[in-house]
Amino acid sequence: xxxxxxxxxxxRQWLNHVAVGVPLxxxxxxxxxxxxxxxxxTSAGVEAVLAREQQYWRFVQSGDVDNYRALWDDSFRGWPCxxxxxxxxxxxxxxxxxxxxxxxxxxxxxxxxxxxDFGDIVVVYYQTPxxxxxxxxxxxxxxxxFKFTHTWRRSGGTWLIIGGMCGELSPQTSP
Numbered sequence: 001x002x003x004x005x006x007x008x009x010x011x012r013q014w015l016n017h018v019a020v021g022v023p024l025x026x027x028x029x030x031x032x033x034x035x036x037x038x039x040x041x042t043s044a045g046v047e048a049v050l051a052r053e054q055q056y057w058r059f060v061q062s063g064d065v066d067n068y069r070a071l072w073d074d075s076f077r078g079w080p081c082x083x084x085x086x087x088x089x090x091x092x093x094x095x096x097x098x099x100x101x102x103x104x105x106x107x108x109x110x111x112x113x114x115x116x117d118f119g120d121i122v123v124v125y126y127q128t129p130x131x132x133x134x135x136x137x138x139x140x141x142x143x144x145x146f147k148f149t150h151t152w153r154r155s156g157g158t159w160l161i162i163g164g165m166c167g168e169l170s171p172q173t174s175p
Contacts, residue, residue: 043117049124049152050115052159056150057108057128063100065093071161073153078164081130081146105133113147120154121162127169145169 042050052071059068072089079086080095099106113125127147132140151163 042115043122045117045119045122045154046115046124049122049150049159050112052152053110053124053126053150056161057110060096060099061106061108063096063104065097065100068096069093073155073160073162076160076162076164078150078161079166080164081166081168099132103135107131107133122152122154122159124148124150124152143171 056068056071058064059071069089069092072092074089076089076092077086078092080092098104108128108130110126110128113127115122115124125148127145129141129145131142132138134140145168146166147169149165150161152159153162
């Protein structure tokens with residue numbers, strides 16, 4: 001590959017080979033497609049999952065049952081807010097359907113509490129109020145805040161929820 005001239009390679013020859021070889025090695029090994037963390041220090045996986053979480057809440061708010069269902073892995077099992085037992089994908093959309101069918105004005109305000117990236121698995125933690133305003137004027141859960149854990153798995157390039165848990169945060173009391 002290198003041209004030898006009296007037992008050595010000229011600097012120009014070496015640089016020419018490096019200029020061709022390095023990009024070739026990078027493209028063959030896939031390094032050129034590696035995702036680097038955004039400037040914020042959060043991994044690309046976490047950023048992608050947080051974008052999916054934003055979709056999750058927009059789908060809830062708009063009562064978009066079909067798109068909400070598409071966020072969940074077929075083997076999902078988790079514990080929804082206010083549920084007595086864990087749920088599967090078959091029933092996870094029930095509350096979103098109720099928001100849509102009862103024409104509820106639903107509001108939320110996410111506060112991120114953390115995330116962990118394990119490659120093809122990302123776990124996110126956050127809290128939010130979930131306020132339901134019904135057409136008859138009733139307001140439910142105005143003073144309650146809920147904590148969430150969602151576990152997402154990248155499957156074929158798409159992040160899907162494989163597990164989760166929701167519970168009410170106890171009101172903080174002053175010491």
